Amino acid sequence: MILKNCKYIITQDKDRKILQDTDILVKDGKIVKIAKNIEQNNEEIHDFSSKLIMPGMINTHAHLPMTLFRGYSDDLGLHDWLQKMLAMEAKLTKEHVYWGTKLGLLEGIQFGTTTFADFYYFPYERAQAMKESGVNGFLDSTVHDMPGFFKTPTDAVNFSEKFIKDMLEEKYVTPIASAHSIYLCGKETIKRMKEISDKYNVLRRIHVSETEREVKKSLDQYKATPIEFLDELGWIDEKTMLVHANWITNQELRIVKKNNAKINHNPISNMKLAYGRAMPLRKMLDMDIIVSLATDGPTSNNNLDLFDDMKTSALMHKFEMNNPIGVKDQEIYDMANIQGAKALMVEDEIGSVEVGKNADFTAMGLNEAVFTPLNKHNNIISHIIYAASGSNVTDTIVKGKFLYKNKEFMTLNKDEIIKNVQRLMKV
Structure with a gap:
């Protein structure tokens, strides 16, 4: 044509x-x-x-089936919000997730998104929805240690590995190895997901350094900040996408840069859940760290319009730095396409x-x-x-x-x- x-x-x-x-x-x-x-x-x-x-717009972090819970859990901080969501998610079926994913795809496609990196459960149903829609899909079977869809963390990890293996040759779906976070995953679960990522040579990702509370808990439990802890486990390299990173330290930024890891920015969700501070985007860009843009889930955003997140990101960082040129328009725009492609390691194909x-x-x-x-x-x-x-x-x-x-x-x-x-x- x-x-x-x-x-x-x-x-x-x-x-x-x-x-x-x-x-x-x-x-x-x-x-x-x-x-x-x-x-x-x-x-x-x-x-x-x-x-x-x-x-085509590239959304590097979404929870598409959470369209099902849009408007259900507003005016809560992250950890209270998460507890409410986990209880609701435990009741979901394959049918819920299939149609919830399709609803998310409907919305995202309408808003110009061609590539989604999705983070959720019931991966086969999500993969089917993505194939039927025609988008580029990067998706996982999210793993954590909480009771719910699997009897044990080992069962969750094994199921995630099976999904990754099954999807390696799919045309529209690229599998990812995802551990939810260091506050919902124990050390052994996180280590296993790193091993699976290396075994199948797929990307891995994790929610990290979202709140001050998470950082304090990591220091108490592991005597290290979240990214320092992950680095000790060998988790941080060029295949790693770190989601949020609002409370990242200067030392952690050096770890990210040294290992060529990527960072994912979700400005609207971060503000809605009151993370307490914006990520140090200017520092990241000055260090040539790859930062991509995303909506996060429709329960914490509450839509899948990346144009909203571009504007919000630009305004957030100009305001926080008290500098109208602290982040430039072109830098923000890059995060929604070519930087997203680099984060997903497909810049030779899209972006x-x-x-x-x-x-x-x-x-x-x-x-x-x-x-x-x-x-x-x-x-x-x-x-x-x-x-x-x-x-x-x-x-x-x-x-x-x-x-x-x-x-x-x-x-x-x-x-x-x-x-x-x-x-x-x-x-």
Whole structure:
């Protein structure tokens, strides 16, 4: 297919070029040519003359099935919130998680997200939902030591390993090894998940240094801060994604940098759950640590609109540093695409609009108030971060396939999904 006369293409290549009035030729799910006036040779033509094309949005940390609990647990701090959630989650079935995942995908696709790194239970049902939707899915079978879905922590670890092994050759699903946190996982569980990650050469991730309470508990229990403790276990390397890290120390930042680990930023969720401070984003960026952006779950955000998180992240850090240029627009925007691709170690496939990469795109209509005026005197990245929202997305494309076209779902049945979630969650 040819995306014809794209009004703007935000490439996110190394030079951060923005192209105007340019075509994109897609074959077999890949970008094969980007140029003006590409000659048609029986390709399907799509007119993008009033649209902006950008790399598909990458959400590097979500709990998609938690759409089921949206609005259920507000005005609580993390640990009280978590106890309430764990009690509710223990009642979930495979059917709940399948439809809850589909609802999350419906929302994310509508808001332009092409890649999700999901963190939850019932992985086979989530994988099936992702395959049916057409998104790029990175997912786990989350492991912790609390009673619930498994009789013992060993059972949870073994099930996670089985899922990883089963998913290694899947086209749309990439498995991840996830330990929930050091406050819900014992040392042996954390060590086992590291071994599994190494055995199958997959990414691993963990919630870490979310609150001051967690850090104090780690110091009492292990005589080390959370990331220092994980480093002692050999957990911190280039395959590691550390989720949140609001209370990270300077010494821990040096550990992250030395080992090329990645950090995941969830600004709205962090503020809603009152983590008490923002992550030191400026320090991280100055150290060339890869930081990606995410929504977290729909129970703590409470939506899956990465555009909201871009704006919130920009405002949060400018405000905290009392510096309007403390974090720049382009740095924030990078976190939602190319930095996310680097965090997932797939930057050769996604994260920018370049020849040879997958044809993963988010498109937005420019004939909107929030994009007006648009001229040489203003910054289109600024419009995207501060004025636009997921509601301005018109098309979501993965590997050259429309998942959302002119604001219509192409792979998911919206009415069916909403009907089933309402049925399952009816009290």
